[in-house]
Amino acid sequence: MGYKQFVADLRAAKEADIDAGVTEIRPGESEGSVSFNYTHQKLVSPLEIHVLDQNIDEYPEGSSFILFTASDCAGDSIVSFLSGLTPKLTGKSVQEVIASIARDLTTFIENPDESQEHSDEFEVADHSSQSDAWDEDDDDEDYEDQDDDAFGLSAGLPPTRQEPEIIIPLWQDKTDRQRHDLALAIDAGISVAAVGDRSGQLGEIIAMSINISRLGLTDDIHSIWGLRSSDHIMLLLQFPAGYPSLADFLTLQSHQAVYRARLGKCASIKPSLSSARSALSASQYSHKTETNDMHQVLPGEIQPPDADHQVKDDKFTPLHLFNSITTLLNQEFPALLRTRREHGLSWDSAQELLLRRTEGAHVRDANYSGSDAQHIADALEKNQKQQQTPNLPPILAQDHALEDEATFSIxxxxxxxxxxxxxxxxxxxxxxxxxxxxxxxxxxxxxxSRPLCMDQYFSSGMAPGIEHDIINSPVVVDLLISFFFSAVSTLKIREVPKGLGLLTLYSEDLISYHDDLHAIAYFADRRVQMKTGGTQLRVGERLFLMDASSETGPYATILSYPLSRCLCRVTALDLEGFNFEICAFWKGSSAMPEHPITHQSLSFPTTSPDDTRSRRDGGTPVRVLRYHHLIDDLETPRCYSSLTVMACGIPPVSEMREFLIAKPGRRLSSWEKLDHQTYKLLHWIIVSNQSLIIQDNPGPGQSTDGEAPSTRLMGMPENWMQFRFLQGSPEKELTFQQEMKSSFEEQLARREKPFPTIFGWHGSHVGNWHSIIRTTLDHIKIEHGRSFGNGVYLSKDLSTSASYSGLNVTMVTSPDLVHPLPFFTWPHSVLQVGSAVGCCEIINQTDQFVTAEPYYVVNNIDWIQCRYLFVHINVHTLAESGLPFLQQTSRGSLGKLRQDPARHLLGPQSKPIDVPRSGVPIERFRMFPYLAPRWILDGENKSEEWTVGSSKGVDVDGILG
Ligand SMILES: [Zn+2]
Incomplete structure (x- = not known):
């Protein structure tokens, strides 16, 4: 008996003639489940019904079926009715189960009243009082309308007077248990709403939420998460099979179907039933379903710029950025909780222990040596040491997972x-x-950094799309590609896209296959003739053509090859060769592509130097290199030069943007001008950025309203483009605040008015910034030969830091100078980045720095918080690009922040730079009110801005009675 029998019966059921509206009997998605469609003339569309035996090992005698449906046409009452059928199904075969469900459904749909009466035998509620309630509703027309809705049936069904109630004694207890659990949540500060109706439960879906403001994060973090400060973080929970006991819950396996969870946001404290349902059904079975769903509504999808504001207040929106949390909740949470409670572990230690058990047996790794018992002992000891988590806001400082059953809430x-x-x-x-x-x-x-995780993230659709960034932040995308290009072309890159299965070109290839190709390029016609024909190539593919007109020896990389080379895109294929357009070309032994001087020539020159000879001698013999080699296999210099070439194949951001906005919903991966490998590289460049970078004010000549933008650091010349810049996890801001508070507590108590922070510049060679935004600010700078100790180097004077960044001081002081270092820049960039400097806020405890003169050298990373990134750009190429400036943060003018006069930030020519108050979190002014603008202190907004909210959650629907 058991699973084998189930499979055999399922096969038999498929063959059998069940009729009664049943079609498409098929195995379900998890072991021991079966799905089928049920049709009835009164149903708008077929009902898809899923049946799962939770106790498959004891099928059929000991089976424990649960039923659910995700079909849109299933109204509340059908869902309720299905739930109520479960007890009748135990002991039946698959075929009998299906037949029984179909028969009962038909009866129910054709005569709901009768079914209602029939169900009375289950009822234990006080019947007489309920009858009274119905009597009162007798003349209530609204009530009848509701019923029609609830059934989701087509017109023609006689309206019924009430929801069929199927209450099973056992479930009544579960409602109490659920109420008990939700009461605990409300006490802990979580608001609870019951959405929709389900007999035997407090609601079809339970929505638990807190306002985002209670997490104590800054606006910048809200914005990177796609949230507004009025939003609620919301967790939807649904228990299709009834509310489980704690003991049952703890034994659930990862493929469980007892509950469904979905993390998202909602502007209202209670989501609409339809939005909650659709969010849950999207994630209901497996990760696979979820991935499909993500393809439709990924954050990277194109949305009209104002879509956010049109979203209805009570619409629940899944937070796709945090899909991994939803997956974890639905699959591993019960096992994690069980492990925590069994051994008294933290979430992290429990997770490590589970991993040891599932993976450890197969891995011969030092991490897995020692017994579980030893691991648990170590973990407990570690927990003791890390007992305190002072940086979490109060609501998160609660743990709760280890509570006794009487005070525990699922x-x-x-x-x-x-x-x-x-x-x-x-x-x-x-x-x-x-x-x-x-x-x-x-x-x-x-x-x-495990290759498996990298690969899965990028190939399975888990990673966010990049369309949204290209449409809304084209300048930032240009900056990210520019940083990457500078890093690979100057060999300074530390983070390389390995583990993605990224294919690239490899010069060895052609040297050995030279004789077989017989390719002749006619540059004037953008045409290559090949003996093998072009049909094995693909339109859109990037190819690297190397002049093979003279004998050449081995070269370290394709970029040290002494003859002309070009990267081209295949535009047409035939049996004799292919046509192409040039993406970039290199002359002589220069490692850098020929560089456009002005914007007009951003697309590469229409003729290459080889053209005259091509015409004269009837073509140039070339070697043709394809993207055929795994980047992971290339050693460093070859890997870097291959990536440099590939980056030249990324089209200008403005072109990609034009393609996307031409038709809403377009995916970049479907663009014929972008091949798959280049797309993968671009995807990685954008998604792997771990810092927040937001264009903060209009670029040169882009100021929209004529007024001086309030977020701009006053005193910075316009060829330094300003970006908001934050590094580290959201927790880091909280840590920074905490450090600030503890540093100045005593002074504040003495009623002194200290300046809690100072500002400093952090300069680094432009080739380092690709790594800096993925790791952290550079520490020790031995390369400059004047080390003042270990730590992050910052300076109050821009000239000092700019000299670190590969830019000389005269450039800093003359705004109109086009920088002289074009060879470090991505050829398609409109920014033409010449230099980059971070502007950071530092805790003003200079006597505790490693040194404060002539630089600030700070070795406590918690004391530094990045605020701005300034990029030295070519104002002409940007102005001509037509790339729009899109304001992403709307922060009002708060005036300038008062700085410590002894350590005022200095800009070009060592003139003072004013930092706007909007540059620091508003929380600052609560801690140090004398730094706050007057209107915040006096204004009526005060209470709203600063109250953390009551400690209890809201019982939205009065479910606690
Ligand atoms: Zn991983």
Whole structure:
């Protein structure tokens, strides 16, 4: 008996003639489940019904079926009715189960009243009082309308007077249990709403939420998460099979179907039933379904710029950025909780232990040596040491998972777990969910460095799309590609796109296959004739053509090859060769592509130097290189030069943007001008950025309203483009605030008015910034030969830091000078980045720095918080590009922040730079009110801005009675 029998019966059921509206009997998505469609003339569309035996090992005698449906046409009452059928199904065969469900459904749909009476035998509620209630409703017309809705049936069904109630004694107890659990959640500060109706439960869906403001994060973090400060973080929970006991819950396996969870946001404290339902059905079975769903509504999808404002207030929107938390909640949460409670472990230690058990047996790794018992003992000891988590806001400082059963709440523990994961999301791999141990924590969820996780993240649709960035932040995308290009072309890159299966070109290839290709290029016609024909190539493919007109020896890389080379895109194919257009070309032994001088020539020159000879001698013999080699296999210099070439094949951001906005919903991957490998590289460049970078004010000549933008640092010349810049996990801001508070507590108590922070510049060679935005500010700078100790180097004077950044001082002081270092820049860039400098806020405890003169050398990274990034750009190419400036943050003018006069920030020519108050979190002014603008202190907004909210959650629907 058991699974084998189930499969045999399922096969028999498929053959059998069940009729009664049943079609398409098929195996379900998990073991021991079966799905079928049920049709009835009164139903708008077929009902898809899923049946799962939770106790498949004892099928059929001991089977324990649950039923659910995700079909849109299933109204509340059908869902309720289906739930009520479960007890009747135990002991039946698959065929009998299906037949029984279909028969009962037909009866129910054709005569709901009769079914109602029939169900009375289950009822234990006080019948007489309920009858009274119905009597009162007798003349209530609204009530009848509601019923029609609830059935979701087509017109023609006689309206019924009431929802059929099927209450089973056992479930009545579960409602009490659910109420008990939700009361605990409300006490802990979580608001609870019951959405829709389900007999035997407090609602069809339970929505638990807190206002985002209670997480104590800054506006910048809200914005990178796609949230507004009025939003609620919301966890939806649904229990299709009834509310489980704690003991049952703890035994659930990862493919469980007892509950469904979905993390998202909602402007209202109670979501609409339809939005909640669709969010849950999208994630209901497996990760596979979820991935499909993501393809439709990924954050990277094109949305009209104002879509956010049109969203209805009560619409629940899944937070796709945090899909990994949803997956974890639906699959591993019960096992994690069980492990925690069994051994008294933390979430992290429980997760490590589970990984040891599932993976450890196969891995011969030092990490897995020692027994479980030893691991548990170590973990407990570690917990003792890390007992305190002072940086979490009060709501998250609660743990709850280890409470006794009498005071334990399943939904509360899930909600607290979700919130904690949310705020620490960048500490965990979005693919394997393990804590990232590489040390760096970014702003957004990302993956650990294990090749498997990288590959899965980028290939399975888990990673966010990039369309949204290209449309809304084209300048930032240009900047990210420029940083990458500078890093690979100057060999300064530390983070390389390995583990993605990225294919690139490799010069050895052609030297050995030279004789077979017989390719002749006619540059004037953009045509290559090949003996093998062009049909094995693909239109859109990038090819690298190398002049093969003279004998050449081995060269270290394709970029040290002494003859002309070009990167081209295949535009047409035939049996004799292919046509192409040039993406970039290199002359002589220069490693850098020929560089456009002005914007007009941003697309490469229409004739190459080889053209005259092509015409004269009837073509140039060339070697043709394809993207055929795994980047992971190339050693360093070849890898870097291959990536340099590939980056030249990324089209200008403005062109990609034009393609996307021409037709809403377009995906970049479907663009014929972008081949798959180049797309993968671009995707990685954008998504792997772990810092928040937002264009902060209009670029040169782009100021829209004529007024001086309030967010601009006053005194910076216009060829320094300003970006908002934040590094580290969302928790880092909280840590920074905490450090500030503890540093100045005594002074504040003495009623002194200290300046809690100072500002400093952090300069680094432009080739380092690709790594800086993925890791952290550069520490020691031995390369400059004047080390003042270990730590991050900052300076109050821009000239000092700019000299670190590869830019000489005269350039800093003459705004109109076009920088003389074009060879470091991405050829398609409109920014033509010549230099980049970070502007950071530092805790003003200079006597505790490693040194404060002539630089600030700070070795406590918690004392530094990045605020701005300034990029030295070519104002002409940007102005001519037509790239629009899109304001992403709307922060009002708060005036300038008062700075410590002894350590005022200095800009070009050592003139003072004023930092706007909007550059620091508003929380600052609560801690140090004398720094606040007057209107904030006096204004009526005060209470709203600063109150953290009551400690109790809201019982939205009065479910606690
Ligand atoms: Zn991982």
């Amino acid at each position: 939904p509360l523990s899930m909600m607290l777990f979700s919130l904690r994961r949310l705020i620490q999301s960048s500490k965990y791999c979005a693919s394997c969910h393990q804590r990232v141990t590489d040390g760096f924590e970014g702003m957004k969820p990302y993956v650990c």
